[in-house]
Amino acid sequence: MKRMNPASDAHAAYLKSLRRDARRIRLAQIGVLLFLLLIWELGADLRWFDPFILSSPSRVIATIARLYADGSLWVHIGTTLFETVLGFLLGTVLGALAAVLLWWLPKLNRILDPYLVVLNALPKIALGPVLIVWIGAGTASIVVMGVLVSLVVTTVTVLNGFLTATDEKQLLMRTLGATKLQIFTKVVLPAGVPDLISALKISVGMSWVGVIVGEYLVSKAGLGYLIVYGGQVFKLDLVMASVAILCVLAALMYYAVAFLEARVRQ
């Protein structure tokens, strides 16, 4: 929270109570995490459940340490991260470009509207096997999956953002003698920026879904691969360790986008 100069003692007290509340909530959030980890660890040690099935925090850490020691940790993280970032960027850029095209050509938008609705509703993951046949069992299929999952939702969201630019403002631009390109760059695109950013936030999560599912289907490395492999050979430590790493990576990427958003909104 931004610190301000208090206007009076009462105001100072109010600001202090706000800061105290924020601190308490943060403490409670950390407390919940520690509590869950503690129960998990304790439950495994005291055999409330079988750690072979549910693993435990200490076993997860040991697994990550082993992966780190044999050098494969960075390979798996790197593979998945590369595929996700690439899928996210391609999906966002292509999705936004498609939105621009559909705004520019309203007739095309009307023609393609039902297709867009169906594509948006379709679980893109269902196309996985098709992609493998078409593109081959490899990284390309996984990236395309990441792109597909984020592409349509980006197009729909960004296009809706463009359409929030009021007719009146576009009329104003016409009275000033603006070309269609000027109307787009000066009125429509800025009006679409907030939705563009929410599209980024949505598609950052979507890309993870696409890539992990892609890795389930075809891969020789990556966190999705580790999860599937761990499940097949009943190494639940490996599964849990991979999920934990995924949690951290996905959160980091989300906060990176949120940081970007804060910068843009300034």
Place this chain on the structure above:
Amino acid sequence: MQSELLTLSGVSLAYQTVAGETAAIQDLNLAVHDGEFLAVVGPSGCGKTSVLSLIMGLIPQSAGTITRHKPDLRMGYMLQRDCLLDHRSVEKNVLLGLEVQHRLNPQSYERAMRLLDTYGLSEFRSHKPHQLSGGMRQKVALIRTLALEPDLLLLDEPFSALDYQTRLNLSDEVYRIIRKEHKSAILVTHDISEAVSMADRVAVFSARPAALKAEIAVDYPAALTPLERRRDASFREYFDRIWKELQS
């Protein structure tokens, strides 16, 4: 009377809708003179705004001719709402038209900033529109229009979205600005008192399809501002005459 700036002769406009064809304007003859402040009043929905769109060239007329008597006649349009772009500062909003027309240079920039300064907005140059009051926003919109140095201003009910007090004050101010910058103007309004307090001449339109019903020259004994005109004895007279024309 000064020379004619713009003439509409036999202008008609028909709209096509699914329900059928709507005649919006029927055989309209109207002229604006150089330096004149012309007000157009008429019942709402009578096609007053369409006249401005036709003059501005935003839509083509169905019949008749619109003649500009100055080959390079520049026109500026002011809408009911200010339409300021939220992501741009006041200064950037004022420069929008110059930017769009590729006429932004040190001289035009200087002139636009002088306008902001003259009309008391220079301290808000770097403010965003949402930080301004409704009246100030509409003033920024006017300066955005004036920055293009139009000969003829087309004002489409520019005060109707404002509260009553702001409206009186702003119409007073806009009147003075237009006089000071020696512009001609066409003000479209449904508010008779606004027309009578600002214009040199009032054109009364009939209900749709709009046609010219009467032209009333408004002549006050002295050069008065709109607020002073409202207090003048002849104000009520003009008001009643226009009221009767609209009713008949």
